[in-house]
Amino acid sequence: MENERQDSVVRAITDDGSFRVVALRTTDTVRSIVAAQRVKGDEARWLGELVTGTILVRETMAPDLRVQGVLQSAIGRDSLIADSHPDGGARALVQRTRGGSLVLGDGAVLQVTRTLPRGSAHKGVVRVTSGGVSASLMAYLQESEQVASAIAVCTVMDGDEVVAAGGYLVQLLPELGEGQLAVMTARLEDFPPMETLLRDDATTPATLLAELLYLMPYAVVGTGAVRYQCRCDSQRLRATLGTLPPQELESLIAEGKDLEIECDYCHVEYRFPVAELRSLLAVD
Numbered sequence: 624m625e626n627e628r629q630d631s632v633v634r635a636i637t638d639d640g641s642f643r644v645v646a647l648r649t650t651d652t653v654r655s656i657v658a659a660q661r662v663k664g665d666e667a668r669w670l671g672e673l674v675t676g677t678i679l680v681r682e683t684m685a686p687d688l689r690v691q692g693v694l695q696s697a698i699g700r701d702s703l704i705a706d707s708h709p710d711g712g713a714r715a716l717v718q719r720t721r722g723g724s725l726v727l728g729d730g731a732v733l734q735v736t737r738t739l740p741r742g743s744a745h746k747g748v749v750r751v752t753s754g755g756v757s758a759s760l761m762a763y764l765q766e767s768e769q770v771a772s773a774i775a776v777c778t779v780m781d782g783d784e785v786v787a788a789g790g791y792l793v794q795l796l797p798e799l800g801e802g803q804l805a806v807m808t809a810r811l812e813d814f815p816p817m818e819t820l821l822r823d824d825a826t827t828p829a830t831l832l833a834e835l836l837y838l839m840p841y842a843v844v845g846t847g848a849v850r851y852q853c854r855c856d857s858q859r860l861r862a863t864l865g866t867l868p869p870q871e872l873e874s875l876i877a878e879g880k881d882l883e884i885e886c887d888y889c890h891v892e893y894r895f896p897v898a899e900l901r902s903l904l905a906v907d
C-alpha cells in the first residue's frame with residue numbers, strides 16, 4: 624500500500640494472450656518537469672501527456688532502451704521533447720525558436736526515437752491528429768511499429784497547476800480472438816475519461832489495470848518506479864569542455880571569468896573557475 628501514492632508503472636498480460644496493458648501514474652514526475660521547464664496552460668498539459676506517453680511507449684516496446692518523444696509545431700519548428708530512460712527516470716525540454724507559446728496546429732508532427740544498443744536509433748514520425756497526444760501516439764504505434772493499441776494519456780490541470788497525470792495503453796496481441804476484441808472494444812467505449820479517473824484519489828495503476836481487464840485473468844509481468852530525473856552531471860560537462868579546441872578554451876580563459884553553464888532540462892547551473900579551464904588545457 625505504501626507505494627500507491629507514488630509515480631509508478633505496471634505491465635500485465637492476459638492469460639489468453641489477447642492483451643498487454645500498461646498503466647502508470649506520472650503526477651509527481653510531470654509536476655516537477657512542468658516546474659523545471661516553467662511552462663503553463665496547454666503547453667504544460669501537452670508536455671505532461673507527451674512525457675506520460677513516451678514512458679508508455681518505452682514500457683510497451685522497449686523497456687530496456689531509452690525512448691524520446693518529440694512534438695514539433697509546424698510554425699517555427701518549436702518542440703516539446705520528452706526523454707524516458709530504462710531506470711524509470713524521465714525529463715523534458717521545451718525548445719522555442721521564437722517568442723510565444725507553441726501551437727500544435729496543422730502540420731505539427733510527433734516523432735518517437737528509440738536508442739538501440741551501440742547508439743543507433745529507430746525513428747518514426749507521424750502527423751499530430753486532432754485527437755491530440757493520445758491519438759497521435761496510437762497512430763505512431765500503428766504506422767511505425769505495426770502495433771494496434773488504445774492509448775489514453777492525460778494531464779489534469781487546475782489553472783496552471785498540475786493536479787494529476789497518468790495513462791494507460793492496451794495493446795492487441797497476435798493471439799487475440801474476435802470475442803475478446805468485441806469485449807475490449809465495448810469496454811473502452813464505456814471507459815470513463817482519463818481526466819475523471821485521475822481526479823479520483825482512489826485511482827492507481829493497479830486499479831486501472833483491474834478495471835481495464837475486469838473478468839479477464841491476467842498476470843502482472845513488470846512493475847517499476849517512474850520519477851523526474853535529469854541526466855546532467857559536472858563530470859560529463861567537464862569531459863565535454865575538455866574536447867573543445869585549445870584556442871576556444873584559451874579565449875574563455877582570456878575572458879578571466881568563471882564559465883557558467885546551465886542545463887536546459889533541469890536549469891541547474893554548473894560553474895567552472897578559470898583555474899579549472901586552465902587545467903583542462905594542460906591535459907591536452
Ligand SMILES: [Zn+2]
Nearest residue numbers: 853855886889
Ligand atoms: Zn540537468
